[in-house]
Amino acid sequence: MIVAVSGKGGVGKTAFTTLLVKALSKKNKNILVVDADPDSNLPDTLGVEVEKTVGDIREELKKIVESKKELPGGMSKLEFLKSKIYEILVETDNYDLLVMGRPEGSGCYCSVNNWLRQIIDELSKYYDYVIIDTEAGLEHLSRRTTQNVDLMIVVTDPSKRGLKTAERIKKLANELEVKFKDIYVVANKVKPEYEKLVEEYAKELNLKLIGKLPYNKEIAEYDLKGIPLWNLPEDNEAYKRVKEIVDKYL
Numbered sequence: 712m713i714v715a716v717s718g719k720g721g722v723g724k725t726a727f728t729t730l731l732v733k734a735l736s737k738k739n740k741n742i743l744v745v746d747a748d749p750d751s752n753l754p755d756t757l758g759v760e761v762e763k764t765v766g767d768i769r770e771e772l773k774k775i776v777e778s779k780k781e782l783p784g785g786m787s788k789l790e791f792l793k794s795k796i797y798e799i800l801v802e803t804d805n806y807d808l809l810v811m812g813r814p815e816g817s818g819c820y821c822s823v824n825n826w827l828r829q830i831i832d833e834l835s836k837y838y839d840y841v842i843i844d845t846e847a848g849l850e851h852l853s854r855r856t857t858q859n860v861d862l863m864i865v866v867t868d869p870s871k872r873g874l875k876t877a878e879r880i881k882k883l884a885n886e887l888e889v890k891f892k893d894i895y896v897v898a899n900k901v902k903p904e905y906e907k908l909v910e911e912y913a914k915e916l917n918l919k920l921i922g923k924l925p926y927n928k929e930i931a932e933y934d935l936k937g938i939p940l941w942n943l944p945e946d947n948e949a950y951k952r953v954k955e956i957v958d959k960y961l
């Protein structure tokens with residue numbers, strides 16, 4: 712199952728994705744996490760060190776090709792990329808993580824990007840779940856994968872404007888090359904007294920609201936202190952809500 716998480720900056724997409732991976736890891740399935748948002752701090756919130764990104768590998772190959780040097784062991788470019796991707800994959804007890812890093816530069820290096828896409832698609836087949844933390848602009852997603860996405864989860868803040876953005880993302884998603892089987896919305900940082908209103912607005916906009924996470928002091932505090940959100944206790948209120956979503960929809 713391929714799940715993409717999107718949402719504009721600051722809504723809590725990284726926090727949600729972290730809790731989603733944490734909850735999903737309890738199912739004892741193989742999980743690949745792809746951090747495709749250069750602005751997110753997913754490795755930090757997951758609590759893992761990442762040395763190299765896919766972007767770094769792209770640059771490495773570019774430099775070798777430009778300097779007209781031989782690739783190690785007489786490898787083809789595709790083989791080189793493939794071996795490097797497997798090398799930079801961060802393996803943990805609960806999931807594997809691939810960080811895309813900086814996006815493609817302006818000088819199009821299309822064949823490399825196509826190969827990367829192919830390698831990542833191939834890699835994805837080894838996992839029960841692939842969770843992609845996407846960039847705000849969905850167009851990038853089609854550059855990163857050729858596979859269709861089973862579930863797109865749009866994270867939003869609890870505002871009418873936020874929900875309208877979610878509606879826009881949903882419309883945009885329908886126009887992309889990559890197809891989404893289902894598009895759901897999760898509202899984050901919702902105060903209990905506004906839950907009803909958020910539900911009403913979502914209904915008005917025809918959005919499938921699958922969860923409302925409360926504003927949670929513990930999340931704010933962990934982030935403030937730089938403690939990985941992965942370490943949040945099992946009884947954390949926001950985490951409990953994410954667990955419900957995982958049990959019901961994933």
Ligand SMILES: Nc1ncnc2c1ncn2[C@@H]1O[C@H](COP(=O)(O)OP(=O)(O)OP(=O)(O)O)[C@@H](O)[C@H]1O
Pocket residue numbers: 718719720721722723724725726727750751752899900924925926927928930931932934935949
């Ligand atoms: N449920 C929550 N309760 C309290 N604070 C939250 C909650 N979710 C997220 N935050 C806080 O909101 C801020 C933004 O969260 P986060 O970094 O997850 O957002 P994001 O959408 O991934 O943003 P960006 O893409 O800009 O990194 C952080 O300071 C985080 O601690």
